[in-house]
Amino acid sequence: MILRADHITFAYGDGDAVLRDASLELRPGIVTGLFGPNGSGKTTLLRCLNGSLAPSAGQVLLDGRSIVSMTRRQIARHVAVVPQDTPTDVPLTVRQMVMLGRYAHGTTWDQESPEDNQTVDACMARMGVAPLAHRPFGRLSGGERQRTIIARALAQQGCVLLMDEPNAHLDLAHQIEVYRLARTLAGEGQAVLMICHDLLIAPLMVDVAVAIHRGEIVAVGSAREVLTAQRLAEVFGTTASIVWDDDQRVTARFAPQDRSSVSLNADRVRPN
Amino acid sequence: MSSHRRVMPAAYLIPVLLAGVVLVAFLALLLGGADLSPSRIIAALWEGIRGQASDDTAARIILGIRLPRIVLALAIGAGMGLSGLAAQTLFRNPLASPYVLGVSNGAAVGAVVAMLLVGKTLGYAAVPIMSVAGGLVVSAAVFALARRSDHFGHSLLLAGIAISAFCSALTAAALYLAGERLQTLVFWLMGGLWQATWRDVLLMLPVTAIALLGLMFLAPAMNVALVGERSASDLGVHVRRFQILLLLIICVTTAVAVAVSGVIGFVGLIVPHLLRMLLGADHRGLVPASAAGGALLLLVADTLARTVAVPAEIPVGIITALVGAPVFLWFLHRRAAGGGWA
Numbered sequence: 001m002i003l004r005a006d007h008i009t010f011a012y013g014d015g016d017a018v019l020r021d022a023s024l025e026l027r028p029g030i031v032t033g034l035f036g037p038n039g040s041g042k043t044t045l046l047r048c049l050n051g052s053l054a055p056s057a058g059q060v061l062l063d064g065r066s067i068v069s070m071t072r073r074q075i076a077r078h079v080a081v082v083p084q085d086t087p088t089d090v091p092l093t094v095r096q097m098v099m100l101g102r103y104a105h106g107t108t109w110d111q112e113s114p115e116d117n118q119t120v121d122a123c124m125a126r127m128g129v130a131p132l133a134h135r136p137f138g139r140l141s142g143g144e145r146q147r148t149i150i151a152r153a154l155a156q157q158g159c160v161l162l163m164d165e166p167n168a169h170l171d172l173a174h175q176i177e178v179y180r181l182a183r184t185l186a187g188e189g190q191a192v193l194m195i196c197h198d199l200l201i202a203p204l205m206v207d208v209a210v211a212i213h214r215g216e217i218v219a220v221g222s223a224r225e226v227l228t229a230q231r232l233a234e235v236f237g238t239t240a241s242i243v244w245d246d247d248q249r250v251t252a253r254f255a256p257q258d259r260s261s262v263s264l265n266a267d268r269v270r271p272n
Numbered sequence: 273m274s275s276h277r278r279v280m281p282a283a284y285l286i287p288v289l290l291a292g293v294v295l296v297a298f299l300a301l302l303l304g305g306a307d308l309s310p311s312r313i314i315a316a317l318w319e320g321i322r323g324q325a326s327d328d329t330a331a332r333i334i335l336g337i338r339l340p341r342i343v344l345a346l347a348i349g350a351g352m353g354l355s356g357l358a359a360q361t362l363f364r365n366p367l368a369s370p371y372v373l374g375v376s377n378g379a380a381v382g383a384v385v386a387m388l389l390v391g392k393t394l395g396y397a398a399v400p401i402m403s404v405a406g407g408l409v410v411s412a413a414v415f416a417l418a419r420r421s422d423h424f425g426h427s428l429l430l431a432g433i434a435i436s437a438f439c440s441a442l443t444a445a446a447l448y449l450a451g452e453r454l455q456t457l458v459f460w461l462m463g464g465l466w467q468a469t470w471r472d473v474l475l476m477l478p479v480t481a482i483a484l485l486g487l488m489f490l491a492p493a494m495n496v497a498l499v500g501e502r503s504a505s506d507l508g509v510h511v512r513r514f515q516i517l518l519l520l521i522i523c524v525t526t527a528v529a530v531a532v533s534g535v536i537g538f539v540g541l542i543v544p545h546l547l548r549m550l551l552g553a554d555h556r557g558l559v560p561a562s563a564a565g566g567a568l569l570l571l572v573a574d575t576l577a578r579t580v581a582v583p584a585e586i587p588v589g590i591i592t593a594l595v596g597a598p599v600f601l602w603f604l605h606r607r608a609a610g611g612g613w614a
Contacts, residue, residue: 052505076508087364087500091553096495103496104508156507 001063001078001159002027003191008048008058018044019055020215026160026191031182033196033206035227037236041215042195043084046162049193050079062160076104080153082163084195086145088138094148095133098124101155120155126181127151142169150178154185161185163194179205199252203227203242211235280550282557289564293346296568300342300575305583306333341468344476345574345588346567348465348529349539351480353566354487355525356540357558361494362518363418363428366548367603369541370526373414373432375407376535377439379527382406384446384457400475400531407527410435411519463536463589465574472532483525484563490517491555498553536589538596539566539573545603 003026010019019041026032026049036042047053049060051067060067062078080101090097101123102116112120124130127147132140137148146169153161163182167175179201182192186207196202203209203223211219211226213235219226229241243251301313308330316334319325325335352370359368359375370376386402414435418428443461450457487494493514496504505511529536543565544558551557570588573595577588 050506052502072505072510073508076506081503081506083503083506086503090498091548092495092498093552096552096554097499100496100499100507103492106492152507 001191002061003049003067003079003160004061005045005049005055006058006061008045008055008060010044010048010053010055017056018215019048021058022212022215022217023058024049024210024217024220026193028159028189028191029186030207031186031192031194031205032208032210033194033202033223034210034212035196035199035202035235036212040212040235042212043164044215045212046081046164046193046195050081050162051075073104076156076158078158079160079162080156080158082146082150082153082161082166084164084168086149088145090137092137093134094129094137094140094144095120095124097137097148098129098151098155101152104156119157120151123151123154124148126154143171143174146170146178147174150181159189160191161193163192165195165197167196167198176201199227199232199240199242200250204250282551282554282561285547285551286557286561286564289561289568292568293564293571296571296575297342297346300345300571301334301338303575303579304333304338306330308334337468340470340473341465341574341578342571343473344468344532345465345571347473347476347480348533348536349570350563350567351476351483351525351529352536352540352570353543353562353564354480354483354559355522355529356542356566357544357555357562358483358487358494358518358522359540360544361497361555362515362522364498364500365428366545367541367600368428368432369538370407370522371535371537371540372429372436374410374436374439375414375523375526376530376537377436377443378410379403379407379530380461380535381439381442381446382409382527383531384443384461387457387460388446388450388453400528403531404524404527406439407523407530410439411523415515415519459587460534462587463534463592464577464585464587465533466578466585468532476528476532479525479528480563483521484559486517486521487555487559490514491559494518494555494559495553534587534589536570536592538592538600539570542596542599542603543569 005022005024007021007023008019009017009021011017022041022045024032024045034042034045044053048055051060051070051072054068062070062075067075098120099112099116102112102120105116121130124133127150129144129148129151132144132148137145140148146166150166161182166178170178175198182194183205186192194202194206196206206223209221209223209226210217211231218235219231224244227242232238232240232242241253243253245251298313302308302310306329312330313334316325316331319331320335320339325331356369359370359373360366362368380403382402382405383399386398389398414428414431417431447454447457493509496507496509497514499507501511526540544562547558547561547565551561570592573591574588577586577591580586
């Protein structure tokens with residue numbers, strides 16, 4: 001299934017438009033990275049894409065069908081979201097939390113079906129949280145919590161996965177794991193969108209990079225084409241460059257004004 | 273601290289609660305001013321079921337006074353347990369209840385106004401109708417005020433406290449103007465079931481039944497709602513419709529309960545909270561358990577209310593508040609100590 005934003009504009013209340021004339025297409029098998037500074041409209045775009053926010057102009061289409069004409073349940077069967085934050089004061093165990101991903105598939109009266117149980121067990125195992133199944137969600141570490149939420153999104157068995165800074169609470173190893181998972185899911189035919197903040201690993205892991213600045217999509221293409229030094233200066237307002245080294249290693253160079261330049265290296269972590 | 277607390281399956285607890293209800297109900301039929309034997313009670317019930325009730329005093333006491341009161345206590349208690357659970361889920365706050373939110377007091381204002389006017393311009397139906405109207409106005413106000421805040425639960429309780437105080441003042445003003453009906457109104461306000469009739473049962477029982485069915489239907493969505501509005505919407509819940517349905521159930525159940533029995537506090541707060549500690553947060557078990565638990569608690573309280581000081585009767589609202597307030601404080605203490613939801 002293809003999820004497409006078609007020239008959408010959105011404003012909160014009577015305020016200025018947070019998104020302006022944004023168009024984006026998420027295709028099966030493709031990992032799309034959305035890059036932009038804080039407040040550039042990334043999360044708003046994501047929420048428009050899953051129909052939580054209705055654009056004031058333009059439309060979002062899921063396989064050609066307007067998403068605002070679908071029920072929340074129908075949308076959740078196709079589009080799963082990993083949110084930026086999840087409240088920690090939720091009185092559920094890890095397994096119960098992952099089981100919430102099955103809500104859109106359930107009939108209202110039913111207990112979980114054997115299929116629900118199988119799916120939940122498989123998703124917990126995939127994210128490495130099966131041993132924590134009966135642990136209260138609130139007592140997990142940040143990383144365990146995030147993996148539980150990703151397992152919940154997988155349990156929705158949608159064809160589009162929207163991840164809002166899925167790496168925000170994760171250490172480097174787990175960040176790489178999430179990128180690998182995104183690639184594997186894309187390999188299985190899912191369309192994946194990730195809101196990314198890191199310029200070190202993400203450029204290597206996404207198929208398509210999208211740069212968004214002040215609510216406008218300013219570039220779409222390969223990470224190499226999109227994340228140029230000039231655009232990073234324009235969009236992020238900082239002096240940084242990403243040096244590509246025969247596609248096997250990448251070096252991001254940052255030069256904050258008050259410090260001497262810093263450079264970071266990453267091996268190509270993308271599995272082939 | 274253990275990594276997790278084992279919870280009891282609802283399938284075990286609910287039959288225990290229901291058995292408790294049957295046992296206490298039979299005990300409540302036995303207890304009272306008139307000394308009636310168990311065999312006479314069973315005989316009267318059997319006659320009643322077959323529609324051949326004899327017209328002696330014993331039958332009239334059992335079928336006309338004690339039984340409707342017991343059934344009413346069960347219906348109101350169940351309704352309170354359910355509306356308390358719905359309030360706690362709606363506001364994602366384990367300390368929310370229709371009483372804390374001011375819905376009970378709002379309903380009381382409507383009911384008092386109706387009672388002052390009944391007999392002059394309005395009929396019997398005016399009391400529950402005005403009570404529901406009062407409850408709706410308060411819930412809408414509290415909801416609208418609290419929704420604007422980032423700290424929804426906090427603002428809600430504060431708004432509830434303020435509106436409760438306002439409603440209490442309105443009720444006091446109405447009482448001031450009540451004249452010779454003051455005493456009746458004051459006793460009614462304290463919360464009690466001594467005037468229970470089958471007509472009250474016919475009013476309350478369907479409301480409780482609808483609340484039970486409605487919440488059973490909404491139980492999976494109530495589970496999802498625990499993760500907050502945004503995620504619930506992402507997971508497939510139509511959040512706005514869900515919230516309005518819950519609010520309507522809370523409001524109508526509470527307001528009709530207030531109309532027939534006055535303000536009885538704390539049942540709706542304590543029962544779901546206690547059951548969540550025992551059963552965990554799965555609403556598919558919590559909904560029927562809260563109904564059964566609320567029914568049992570109010571029946572016990574009401575049976576105590578009419579038997580501990582025979583021949584006098586203590587308003588049941590006094591008993592639930594005397595027991596409920598310390599329990600509420602204990603919850604607050606646990607919460608402060610990091611207890612959170614459960």
